[in-house]
Amino acid sequence: MSGAAGIAPTGGRSLPSGGLRRLLRDRPLIPLTALLVLLIVLLALVQPKVLTADWVGATIRAAIPLAILAACQTLAMLTGGIDLSIGTVASMAAFIMATQTPTLGPVVAILLAVAAAIVAGIVNGIGVGVFKVHPLIMTLGLGLVILGLMNVYQIVVITNGTQVPDAIIWLGSGTTLPFLPNNLLVFVPLALLVIGGLRFSGYGRLLFAVGDNAIASRLAGVRVWKVLLGLYVLSAVLAAIAGMLVAGLVQTASLALVEQSVLPAVAAAVIGGTSIMGGRGGYSGTIIGALILTVLTSLLIALQMPEAVRQMLFGAMIVAVAAVYTRIVDGS
Amino acid sequence: MSAMAGAEQAERADTREALGRWARRNTWTLGLIGLLASFILITKLIQPSYSAEAFQGLAIGALPLAMAAVAQAIVVISGGIDLSVGSMMALTSVTSAALMKGQPEAFGVVVVLGVLLLGIALGTTNGTLVVITKVPDIVVTLAMSFVWAGAALLVLNTPGGGSAEWLKGLVSGSILSDWIPRALVTMVVIVGVIWIPLRRSTTGLALYAVGSDRLAAFRSGVSVGRTKILAYALTGLFSAFGGLALTATTGIGSPVPGAYTLLGVAAIVLGGVSLAGGRGGVAGPIVAVFVLALVRTDLTLLGVNSNLSTVVQGTILIGVVMFGSLLTMRRVRR
Numbered sequence: 143m144s145g146a147a148g149i150a151p152t153g154g155r156s157l158p159s160g161g162l163r164r165l166l167r168d169r170p171l172i173p174l175t176a177l178l179v180l181l182i183v184l185l186a187l188v189q190p191k192v193l194t195a196d197w198v199g200a201t202i203r204a205a206i207p208l209a210i211l212a213a214c215q216t217l218a219m220l221t222g223g224i225d226l227s228i229g230t231v232a233s234m235a236a237f238i239m240a241t242q243t244p245t246l247g248p249v250v251a252i253l254l255a256v257a258a259a260i261v262a263g264i265v266n267g268i269g270v271g272v273f274k275v276h277p278l279i280m281t282l283g284l285g286l287v288i289l290g291l292m293n294v295y296q297i298v299v300i301t302n303g304t305q306v307p308d309a310i311i312w313l314g315s316g317t318t319l320p321f322l323p324n325n326l327l328v329f330v331p332l333a334l335l336v337i338g339g340l341r342f343s344g345y346g347r348l349l350f351a352v353g354d355n356a357i358a359s360r361l362a363g364v365r366v367w368k369v370l371l372g373l374y375v376l377s378a379v380l381a382a383i384a385g386m387l388v389a390g391l392v393q394t395a396s397l398a399l400v401e402q403s404v405l406p407a408v409a410a411a412v413i414g415g416t417s418i419m420g421g422r423g424g425y426s427g428t429i430i431g432a433l434i435l436t437v438l439t440s441l442l443i444a445l446q447m448p449e450a451v452r453q454m455l456f457g458a459m460i461v462a463v464a465a466v467y468t469r470i471v472d473g474s
Numbered sequence: 475m476s477a478m479a480g481a482e483q484a485e486r487a488d489t490r491e492a493l494g495r496w497a498r499r500n501t502w503t504l505g506l507i508g509l510l511a512s513f514i515l516i517t518k519l520i521q522p523s524y525s526a527e528a529f530q531g532l533a534i535g536a537l538p539l540a541m542a543a544v545a546q547a548i549v550v551i552s553g554g555i556d557l558s559v560g561s562m563m564a565l566t567s568v569t570s571a572a573l574m575k576g577q578p579e580a581f582g583v584v585v586v587l588g589v590l591l592l593g594i595a596l597g598t599t600n601g602t603l604v605v606i607t608k609v610p611d612i613v614v615t616l617a618m619s620f621v622w623a624g625a626a627l628l629v630l631n632t633p634g635g636g637s638a639e640w641l642k643g644l645v646s647g648s649i650l651s652d653w654i655p656r657a658l659v660t661m662v663v664i665v666g667v668i669w670i671p672l673r674r675s676t677t678g679l680a681l682y683a684v685g686s687d688r689l690a691a692f693r694s695g696v697s698v699g700r701t702k703i704l705a706y707a708l709t710g711l712f713s714a715f716g717g718l719a720l721t722a723t724t725g726i727g728s729p730v731p732g733a734y735t736l737l738g739v740a741a742i743v744l745g746g747v748s749l750a751g752g753r754g755g756v757a758g759p760i761v762a763v764f765v766l767a768l769v770r771t772d773l774t775l776l777g778v779n780s781n782l783s784t785v786v787q788g789t790i791l792i793g794v795v796m797f798g799s800l801l802t803m804r805r806v807r808r
C-alpha cells in the first residue's frame with residue numbers, strides 16, 4: 143500500500159484533516175485487522191467453545207487457497223484488469239494432476255498441470271496485452287473455452303481414474319505442528335514473494351505503473367504488453383497452485399472444484415483495499431481480506447443461518463465493508 | 475439571412491453527421507444481421523428438414539438470454555456493469571412461479587405486474603448503492619448478486635411453482651407465419667415499446683452521455699447520479715422480464731441463477747456495445763444472442779460434441795472482440 147502511494151499521485155484532492163483518518167488512509171491494514179478481530183470476538187461470543195488452536199489451524203487452512211486465488215485477482219486488479227478464468231484454470235490444473243497421476247506419476251502430472259496453466263495464461267496475456275481485449279471478456283471467454291475442452295478431456299481420460307498424489311494431500315490437508323496446516327509451507331514463501339515482489343522489484347512497480355496510467359507507462363518506455371503477458375501467466379500459475387491445494391484438501395478433483403471461489407477471491411481483494419480501477423492496493427490487505435471472509439463464513443455457520451441468509455449477509459457485508467473502506471481511504 | 479443559411483448548413487451538416495453516425499453505429503448490427511442470415515442459410519443447408527417448429531424452439535430457448543442481454547446493454551451503455559442480472563432473473567422467476575402456482579389466470583396479471591415492479595426495485599437498489607457508496611459498479615453488483623441469489627433461495631428452496639397458461643401462451647407457437655415465433659414477437663414488442671421512446675427522449679440521451687463522458691455530462695447539466703440509478707432500474711426491469719421469460723418457457727421457477735450474467739455480457743460485446751460505455755444499442759445484442767444460439771444448433775446438427783460447442787462459442791466471443799479491437803487500432807493509427 144505504501145508502495146503505491148509513491149507512484150499514484152493524489153495531487154489536487156484535499157487530504158482529510160484528522161490524524162486518525164490519515165492513519166487509516168496510510169495504514170489500511172489497521173482497520174482491516176480490527177474488523178477481523180471484531181469478527182473473531184463475535185464468533186467467540188456466539189460460540190465460546192469454538193476458539194481453539196485447532197479452529198485457528200482449520201481457518202488458516204481454509205483461507206489459504208482463497209488467499210492464493212485472491213493473489214491472482216489482486217495482481218490483475220493492480221493493472222486495472224480482472225481474471226475471471228482463475229476458477230477454471232485452477233480446476234483444470236487439479237483435474238489434470240489427478241487424472242494423469244495414475245499413469246504418469248505425480249511429478250510429471252503436476253508439471254503437466256502447471257504447463258497447461260501457463261498456456262492458458264499466455265493466451266490470456268496475448269489477448270489482453272497484444273490484442274487489447276477487455277480483460278473481463280478475455281478471461282471469461284477463455285474460461286468457457288477451457289471448460290469445454292476439459293469436458294472433452296474428461297471423456298477421453300475417464301478410464302484413467304483419478305488419484306490425488308499423497309504429497310499434495312499432505313500439503314493440502316495435513317497438519318504437522320500442533321495445529322498449523324502444512325499448506326502454510328506453500329503459502330508463506332508465495333506470499334513473501336508476492337508482497338516483496340510488488341514492493342521492491344521493478345516488475346512489481348511496473349504493475350502499479352501500468353494500472354495507474356497505461357499510456358504514460360508506454361510513453362515512458364514500458365512494454366505494456368510484456369508486463370500484462372507476465373501478469374496473466376503468473377496469475378494462471380498461482381491459480382494452478384491454489385487448485386492443486388484445494389484438490390489436496392478435499393482429496394478429489396472435479397471440473398467445478400474451484401469455480402465457486404472466483405467471486406469470493408474478487409471480494410477478498412476488494413475488501414483488502416485493492417482498487418479494481420488499478421494502480422492502488424497490495425497483497426497484505428488481500429490476505430486479511432481472505433481471512434475476514436473465511437471467519438465470516440464460520441460465524442454465519444455458527445449462527446446456524448440457512449444457506450440463503452448466509453449468502454445474503456455475505457453480499458451485504460461486502461458492499462458495507464467496501465463502502466466504509468472507500469470512504470476512509472479516499473477520504474472524500 | 476447569412477445567419478439563417480449558416481444555421482441551415484449547420485443543420486445539414488448535423489444531419490449528415492447524424493446519418494454517418496447512424497451508419498457507423500449500425501454497421502456492426504447490420505453485419506451481425508448478415509451473419510445471422512448466413513447462419514440460418516447454413517442451418518438450412520446442413521439440415522434441409524430444419525423446420526419452423528425448430529426455429530420456434532430456438533426463439534423460445536433464446537428468449538431469457540435475449541432479455542438478459544438487453545438488461546446488461548442498458549447499464550453498460552450508461553457506463554456501468556451489472557453482475558447481478560442472473561441473480562435478479564432467478565429471484566423474479568421464483569417469485570412469479572411461487573405466486574402463480576394454482577392461482578386463477580387473472581391473478582397472473584397482478585403477479586406479472588408485481589414482479590416487474592420488483593425488478594425495478596431490485597435494480598434501483600443496485601443503482602442507489604453504486605451511486606451512494608461510490609464503490610465500483612462491478613464490486614457492488616457482484617456483492618448484490620449474492621444477496622439476490624440468497625433471496626431467491628428463501629422464496630423457493632428447490633425448483634418449483636407454476637406459470638399462468640396465458641403467460642406460457644405468450645411465448646409458444648407462432649403468429650401469422652410458422653416462421654415468426656411468438657416468443658420473438660413478444661420480445662420485439664416489449665423491447666420496442668420500452669426502449670425506442672426512451673432512446674429518443676432526453677433521458678435516453680442522458681444515458682448515453684453519462685456512459686461516454688461522466689464529467690462532460692455533468693457539466694452539461696445531466697444529473698449523473700439520477701441517470702445511473704435509472705439505468706440500473708431499467709436493467710432490473712429487463713431482468714424481471716428475463717425472469718418471467720424463464721418462468722414462461724420452463725413453466726417453473728428455479729432459484730439457482732443460470733449463466734445469464736456472463737453470457738449476457740458476452741452477447742452485448744458481440745452485439746457491438748462498448749464495455750467502456752456510451753456506445754451501442756439493444757438490437758445488436760439481441761441479434762448476437764440468436765447468432766450464438768444458432769451456432770450451438772448448427773454444431774449439434776453437425777454432430778459435434780456439445781462440450782466442443784462451448785469451446786466454439788468462447789472462441790467466437792474472443793475472436794470477434796479481437797477483430798473489433800484490431801479494427802479500432804487501425805482506425806486510430808490512420
